[in-house]
Amino acid sequence: MNQSVHIFRKDARHLWPEILVSLALLGALLWVTPHNHGTPDPDVPWLYPLLGGFLKFLIPVTWLVLISRLVHDEPLVGDRQYWITRPYTWYGLLGAKLLFLVAFVYLPLFLVQAILLHHAGLHPLLAGGPFLKNFGYLTAIFILPMLALAAVTSTFIRFALSVLAAIVYLIAAITVAAFVAPSKLAVPYMGYVEGTLLVAVPLAALLLQYAYRRTALARALLIATPAVAFLLILATPAATLIGHEYATALPLHGTFDPNPGYQVTEPGEPAIARGKVLLQLPVVIGGLPMRSALQSQHVIVTLDGVAGAAGPAVHYNSGWSETVSSLNPGPRPSRLLLTLPADVYNRVKDTPVTLHVTLGVEQLEAGTPYTITATAAPFPIPASGACRVDAETGSLDCAFPFSNSKPIGITGAAVTGTCSNPSPSTPASSGLAASIPTPEFDPVSSQQARFGVLTDGSANLCPGAKLDFAVARTTAKGSVTIDIPAITLSSYAMRITAPPRPQVQ
Amino acid sequence: MPPVLAAIETAQLTKSYGNTQALQPTTLGVPAGAVFALVGHNGAGKTTLIKILMNIFAPTAGTATVLGQPTAALTGAAFERIGYVSENQDLPLWMTVRQFLDYNKPFYPTWEIGNLVQQLELPLDRKLKNLSRGMLMKAALASVLAFQPELIVLDEVFSGLDPLVRDELIAALIAQTRRTTGTPATIVVSSHDLGEVESFATHVGFLHQGKFLFTEEMAALTARFRAVTVTFPGTVMPITQPPAETALPQMLGPADIRMPAAPPASWLMLERAGNTVHFVHAHADTENLQAQVAQHFPAAAGISAEPMTLRSIFLALAKSGRVPSEPTPNGPVPVPSPAAYASR
Structure with a gap:
C-alpha cells in the first residue's frame, strides 16, 4: 500500500495538466447538464444540448489520454524501462494506477453525478445501487478495456492506433455477426456470459501484463476476445435455451377477438421492414388476474394455408423469434405484434389461414401500492425516483437515478379539463416503463407519464391529486398458446399510410 | 540472506530470436566481490546476457542464478540488492535529479545517498531530460550506488563518455568494492572497448557472436600472456x-x-x-x-x-586463428580460457 501511495503521488505530480483538464471538463458537465433537464432556453435552445453532447465526447477522450499517460508512466511493453529493475511489486504498481483512477476519474464523476441527482430532487444516498451499476458499466465498457490496451502498448500513439483498430475490429465483428446470424435472439443468460467474457478477458490481460509482462499473450487474449464472443453467438443453441426458458405452460388461455372493429379496413400496401410484414392481432388473455400483465419477448408462429385457387398449400413455422408485446387482463383485447416474411404473407394474405401462436411470456404483478399526494415540487416515489406535476401539461414528470429498473403502475384521480378550470375528477391510470441501464454521464433519467381514463381519452393531472404507485414484479415465466382457426391476414397488416388506430388497449 | 560465493552462475544459458541464436549455451560463474568485465564487439550478445540475468528477457534454455536466486524470480524486493544501469535505459526524464533520487529513496531500506551528489557533481535541480549523456549516467549510477547493492550491473554505461566523467564513475564504482559496511559489491560491467574496463576489472569474459571466447581472472590472464x-x-x-x-x-x-x-x-x-x-x-x-x-x-x-594489454591479448588470439568461428558441438559449456585455445 505504501508503494502504491508513493507511485500514486508521483503520477499525480507528473500528470497534473491532464488531471486539471479532466476535472475542468467534469466541472463544465456539472454546469451544463441541469440546463438540459428543464425546458430549453428559448433564445438558444441548441446551446446546452450541443455543449452537453460535446462534453460527452470530450470527457472520454480526456480519460483515454489520462489512462494512456498513467499506464505509460511505467510502460509494461519493452526492455528499456528503468523501473523493471527496481523494487516495484506488480500489485503495488497496479494498485497505484487504480488508486489514481479512483481519485481522478471515479471520485470526481461520483461527486458531479451526486450533485446532479440532488439538483434533480433525487437523493444520492438512495442511489447506491445505480451508482455501483453505472460505475460497473463504465469500468467494463470503457476503463478496463482502455487499461488493458494501454498495458499492451508502449506509447500514446500506439495506444491511440490500437483503440482505433479495436473500434474498427468490433464494428467488423458485429457486422459479420449480424450478417451471419441475422435472426439474432435475446437468448436468456447470454448477456451475462458475453458480459463476463468481455470483462474477464481484458482483466486477465491486464493482470497478466502487470504480474508477468507477457505482452504477446496479453495481446493475443485481447484480439481473440471479440472473435470468441462472435463464435459463442454462433455456437449457442438459441432456440433450445429459449424453449427451456418458457417450458412451463401458464394456466392462461389466449383467444383471438374477430370483432371487425379491430380490423384494418383502409386500403394501402402493408409496411415491410427488413423483409417482414408486421401484423397486429387483437387477443384476449383469459385467467390473467387484474393488476397483472404479460410481457412477451419471444414467439413461435405456425401458419397453415390450404391449397386452393390462390395457390398450393402453405406451411410456415417461424421458430422462436422476437416480439415486443404487452398484454393486459380484462375483456378488452390487447394488441399482439407478430411478423411474417413478406413472401409468405403475399401468398396467403387474402385467404383464410390457420395460425398457432406460442408466446414466451413473463407475468408481471403490481406490488403493494403506495399512496402519495402529487405536488408541483418534486416528491419521492418508489424505486428511488422522484416526480413532479407539470400543471401546464397535466403530466407527471419523473426522474430516476440513471434508469428506472422496474415498471411502475400509477392510478389516481385526474381531470379532463385544465387544472385552473377542472372538471370532476375521474379515475385515470398511467405507467413508467423500466429502462435498460446504460453507462451515463448524466445520472438523471427522465420519464413523462401521461394519464388516460378508461373512457378512451387523455386526462390531466393536477397538484394535490392522490396517486397510487405500484412497482411491478415478475411472478411467473412460461408459455401461452393462442389458436386462430381462420384469419385473413390482410385485415391485420399494418399499412404504410397509417390507418386510424383500432380501438384496443 | 546467506552469503553467496558466486554472485552470478549460469548453466547452458541460451537465447534465440527465431532462427538467430543471440546467446549460445553459456556456463559462467562470477565470484562474489569480483569486478567482471564483459567485453565484446557490438552485437556480441552482452546486452542479451545481461538482460537475461536481470530477468528482462527470459532465456530460451538453460538456467541462471543471481545472488543465489533464479533469474525468473528476480522481481520486486530482489532488486533491493541489485543495481542495474544501462546506456539506453528509459529514465523518467521529466523529473529533476533531486526528484529522481527522492522518488527512488523509499524503495530501498538501505538508501544512503551520503556525499554521492557532491562526489559526482550532480545538478540536483536540473531535469533529467536536460542532462548530458554523461551526467545522465552519473545520475542513474547515483540512484544505484545510494542503496549499496550487492550486485551492480552496468551495460555500456561508459560508451562515449569523456575520460573525466568515466574516471569519476569508475572511482565511484571502485569505492563500492572496497566499502567497509555490508558486503563489498560485485560489479558486472559490459563494454565494447577493452581498454576502458581493463584498469579496474578483476575478471574478464570475452563474448563473441553469442559465445564466450574466454573468461578468466584478469591477473592470471595478464600474467600468462x-x-x-x-x-x-x-x-x-x-x-x-x-x-x-x-x-x-x-x-x-x-x-x-x-x-x-x-x-x-x-x-x-x-x-x-x-x-x-x-x-x-x-x-x-x-x-x-x-x-x-x-x-x-x-x-x-x-x-x-x-x-600485454587486454586488447593486445585478444587480437593475438584472434589473429592466430585460435578463436573458434563455429559453434562448439553439443553446446559447450565450460567457458574456455585462452590457455585452452592456445593448446589446441
Missing part, C-alpha cells in the same frame, strides 16, 4: 618495445634465423621480421621461456618479454 621478441646478432632493438602487433624492429644486417617447424603450442603469431622474431606467449607464467627459445632459436642473442 607476454609479447616476446627474440633478437639475433646484428639486430638493434628500439629503446622502448611497442606491443607485438605493431613492433617493427629495425634490421641492421642479415642473420641466420630458422623458423621452427613445430613451435610450442603456447607460441602464438610466430613471425619473423628481419633479424628479429616475434610471438605471443600464452603460458609465460608457467613455461620456461628461456629454455624454449634456446631450444628453437640456438642463435638467439636476446629475449624481451613484455606484458
